[in-house]
Amino acid sequence: MGNESVVLILFVIASTVAVLAKRIHLPYTIALMAVGLALGAAQLLHAPKISQEMLYAIFLPGLIFEAAIHLRTSDMAKDFWLIAVFVIPGVIISTVVTAAVLVPASVWFAGIDAFTWPLAILFGAAVAATDPVSVISIFKELGAPRRLRLLIESESLLNDGTSIVVFVLAMQFLHGDLGTPQQALVDFFRIVGFGLLVGVMVGLLAAMLMRHLDDAMVTITVTTVAAYGSFLIADKLGVSGVMSTVATGLICGNKGFQGVLFPSIRITTEAFWEYIAFALNSLIFLLMGFAINLKMLWELWPVVLIAYVSVLLARLIVVSSTWAVFYPTRLHFPFRWSLAMEWGGLRGALSMVLALSLPDSMAMKEVIVTLVFGVVLLSIFVQGLTMTPLLKMLGIISKRTQVFGYEELKARISLLEDALDDLDRAEKRRMLSKSSAENLKEEYQKQLDEAKADLDALDIDRDALVEEETMRFRRREIMTQKANLLELYQNGALNPDAYYHLKSDLDTRLLELENMGA
Numbered sequence: 394m395g396n397e398s399v400v401l402i403l404f405v406i407a408s409t410v411a412v413l414a415k416r417i418h419l420p421y422t423i424a425l426m427a428v429g430l431a432l433g434a435a436q437l438l439h440a441p442k443i444s445q446e447m448l449y450a451i452f453l454p455g456l457i458f459e460a461a462i463h464l465r466t467s468d469m470a471k472d473f474w475l476i477a478v479f480v481i482p483g484v485i486i487s488t489v490v491t492a493a494v495l496v497p498a499s500v501w502f503a504g505i506d507a508f509t510w511p512l513a514i515l516f517g518a519a520v521a522a523t524d525p526v527s528v529i530s531i532f533k534e535l536g537a538p539r540r541l542r543l544l545i546e547s548e549s550l551l552n553d554g555t556s557i558v559v560f561v562l563a564m565q566f567l568h569g570d571l572g573t574p575q576q577a578l579v580d581f582f583r584i585v586g587f588g589l590l591v592g593v594m595v596g597l598l599a600a601m602l603m604r605h606l607d608d609a610m611v612t613i614t615v616t617t618v619a620a621y622g623s624f625l626i627a628d629k630l631g632v633s634g635v636m637s638t639v640a641t642g643l644i645c646g647n648k649g650f651q652g653v654l655f656p657s658i659r660i661t662t663e664a665f666w667e668y669i670a671f672a673l674n675s676l677i678f679l680l681m682g683f684a685i686n687l688k689m690l691w692e693l694w695p696v697v698l699i700a701y702v703s704v705l706l707a708r709l710i711v712v713s714s715t716w717a718v719f720y721p722t723r724l725h726f727p728f729r730w731s732l733a734m735e736w737g738g739l740r741g742a743l744s745m746v747l748a749l750s751l752p753d754s755m756a757m758k759e760v761i762v763t764l765v766f767g768v769v770l771l772s773i774f775v776q777g778l779t780m781t782p783l784l785k786m787l788g789i790i791s792k793r794t795q796v797f798g799y800e801e802l803k804a805r806i807s808l809l810e811d812a813l814d815d816l817d818r819a820e821k822r823r824m825l826s827k828s829s830a831e832n833l834k835e836e837y838q839k840q841l842d843e844a845k846a847d848l849d850a851l852d853i854d855r856d857a858l859v860e861e862e863t864m865r866f867r868r869r870e871i872m873t874q875k876a877n878l879l880e881l882y883q884n885g886a887l888n889p890d891a892y893y894h895l896k897s898d899l900d901t902r903l904l905e906l907e908n909m910g911a
Contacts, residue, residue: 406432425674455620488521492516551639557633623640696764701768713731715731737780879892
């Protein structure tokens with residue numbers, strides 16, 4: 394059977410698994426990995442072998458771009474320093490701590506002394522980047538606080554580039570191509586900085602084109618060329634393709650989509666990229682299941698457990714330290730969030746890409762690949778399956794999630810009542826015939842009655858409703874005050890010192906509300 398037929402069958406399997414997973418409220422990435430493992434063990438299909446070239450050329454640019462276009466830079470700017478700590482020193486510390494635990498522990502508990510520090514650093518860099526695809530879907534479904542989701546998504550998006558750079562530098566060290574520590578630091582910022590610069594240039598060009606397009610298909614083409622083009626250009630220049638695609642996606646998502654001529658173009662383009670992300674995630678998680686060598690994984694299970702514990706410990710140190718550093722500042726976040734972020738740092742596709750990119754001539758390649766696959770496997774199943782109970786235990790999600798359905802029904806009722814009023818006005822002004830008006834009224838009235846019946850039948854916690862409405866009103870009032878404050882400043886009624894002092898106070902109050910889940 395050719396690769397084309399296998400890929401088609403995998404898409405059918407992925408679609409079926411996704412539908413079934415949604416019915417049983419299981420993150421589809423976990424279900425796909427399980428099915429991939431089962432199919433791989435049974436050898437029912439001979440799936441295409443995952444290679445670095447395949448993942449770099451097809452999967453990474455699409456997944457990164459889709460994640461980037463949905464992040465708002467204005468929201469990220471509020472937590473810039475917090476995200477920056479997670480993305481750069483956080484990844485480096487995670488890499489070093491993972492290696493520091495793995496080197497002695499592999500000797501003490503498994504009797505393996507082949508893990509030298511350079512190899513352990515290489516492994517640590519491969520598993521340093523988080524990939525919480527399944528966790529984010531859980532967060533959205535359960536109504537976790539918006540700021541918490543933003544922190545996890547932003548970190549996951551940006552730490553890919555850092556981990557790749559650290560991995561490349563570790564590879565250069567193993568081959569004796571790395572110079573002094575100062576040179577390594579310069580190379581790090583060169584690869585990241587110029588990668589971002591390439592992405593900014595491509596993103597600005599794409600955003601400029603998007604503002605003048607009136608066709609959704611052409612807009613989709615432009616974003617596709619921008620996503621993959623920015624990655625390829627940066628890669629050819631020897632800088633970070635991941636960071637380049639991140640920058641391109643952020644600019645297209647913020648400047649490009651905001652300037653499109655018709656909202657329908659944005660909706661169509663975003664729907665296209667959501668499908669691309671689903672398709673790529675489905676294939677990669679299935680292929681990951683096929684690629685895992687279960688026999689070797691079983692033989693190395695003590696070392697896999699040690700590696701997994703070292704990754705968890707590194708994550709605990711990074712997140713807890715960051716929480717402690719920012720606790721006295723206005724960027725602080727609740728401690729229970731730190732626990733959710735620690736447990737939500739799943740490893741995924743990028744870790745496997747980096748492991749598979751090791752040269753075949755490396756003596757320990759098969760061991761490192763198996764360890765990385767094992768860590769990814771454990772993180773997806775252990776952490777992914779226990780995330781919902783943890784969030785509930787920590788009180789991060791609450792009964793306020795019921796409020797969303799209540800508010801949706803209220804909004805629908807309001808819109809239908811407005812539509813009926815419009816029909817009355819149109820009929821009185823002779824803009825609509827009586828028979829047409831009656832047909833439309835009957836249709837809208839039926840929908841209105843159904844919505845009212847659903848609202849009456851809804852079992853909602855009244856305390857949660859009051860809490861949610863109060864917090865939402867407070868947030869709206871703060872945003873109104875910020876707008877009025879800016880108007881006073883622009884009209885010359887406030888001096889700069891007073892403006893920035895009051896604005897800082899309002900921003901702090903807004904962050905406090907978001908920490909509470911507003």
